[in-house]
């Protein structure tokens with residue numbers, strides 16, 4: 001005989017049990033009072049004992065339910081706290097916390113687990129993208145959601161922030177990953193070639209059209225079309241692109257019949273496209289068609305936690321036995337504003353690798369503008385540092401970030417490197433809003 005299993009939600013069971021107790025208590029008190037009145041007895045003493053009994057049973061049931069629910073959670077917390085990847089505190093500190101603030105402890109471990117899982121997810125699905133910072137992981141979790149759909153994505157971000165890398169990541173995690181990926185850099189197309197580049201042409205359509213040629217739209221059919229630097233597309237071409245986006249059809253230059261296509265579009269720009277719309281240099285209707293799922297990539301200045309991880313990544317990419325980065329060089333890399341973002345960093349690391357003949361990259365191996373970055377902080381574009389205190393704070397913040405990275409994200413290690421107590425370090429981490437978890441290696 002097959003056994004049937006019924007799964008009832010705890011949200012139903014627990015209210016039913018406690019509701020049942022409340023009803024039972026009311027019915028029994030009513031009956032008791034009725035009985036006492038019929039027999040001319042004082043209901044005070046029996047009511048007191050009834051309350052004690054029902055209270056005791058409810059208390060025991062609550063304990064049992066809590067034990068059943070919390071036992072696996074506590075086991076999970078205990079086991080995960082043993083993992084090196086999660087524990088950034090000494091065991092004694094963990095014990096102290098456990099007895100005083102259990103909810104806080106649970107929340108902290110759950111947050112750490114989620115953090116590590118997102119890092120693992122990022123590395124699994126985007127192996128070429130280094131994204132340890134919270135900001136970038138947030139972007140990638142958005143990208144993960146949109147990748148397997150056919151939704152049009154508009155990637156915004158300064159030059160060198162990795163827009164092309166993200167577009168490739170979307171394609172590789174999409175349902176069209178076995179179909180063509182056609183990329184077109186809109187800055188690279190001369191004005192007179194736009195039409196034949198996109199739509200292709202028939203033989204004899206114009207002088208020099210000696211044979212029929214398919215355009216990018218035709219090549220991208222059933223696949224993905226990445227329009228890089230879309231802000232540089234001429235207005236005339238924008239109108240034609242809009243038709244393909246809306247109706248999925250076009251004609252070859254010199255052609256008479258329409259060709260239907262099924263394309264997933266990804267566009268990217270480093271320009272302020274809303275301002276372009278306001279100025280009339282970008283079509284508003286096309287902007288709305290493209291802006292279905294905008295993804296904004298933060299500049300490297302906004303995710304300083306990624307700088308040294310990216311540096312290590314590029315060092316490992318260049319040579320089999322990569323050099324280390326000296327503390328002073330790390331400090332300079334952290335202090336630079338990186339207007340050219342990841343691309344500029346990549347070039348600086350490549351140059352340093354060539355220049356460096358020792359086992360550690362020193363300040364002198366870095367480009368001139370990076371070497372000057374600590375002094376340049378007086379005119380740092382984002383923060384407009386005015387006073388010496390602000391400059392010192394920025395340097396202190398950078399030193400903490402560097403120590404956290406070296407200490408693998410463990411505050412105890414970082415505090416030792418900095419020669420301060422973990423308590424002081426925790427205070428400063430809070431002050432500068434640094435996320436120590438993002439320095440942990442999964």
Ligand SMILES: Nc1ncnc2c1ncn2[C@@H]1O[C@H](COP(=O)(O)OP(=O)(O)OP(=O)(O)O)[C@@H](O)[C@H]1O
Pocket residue numbers: 128129130131157158159160161162163164165166228269270310342343346
């Ligand atoms: N998160 C990252 N991890 C690893 N490499 C990165 C990352 N972001 C960017 N890069 C590298 O930096 C370089 C520039 O990236 P990419 O071309 O994608 O930037 P972009 O935003 O498209 O630049 P542009 O606007 O100038 O076209 C590439 O070599 C890319 O591999």
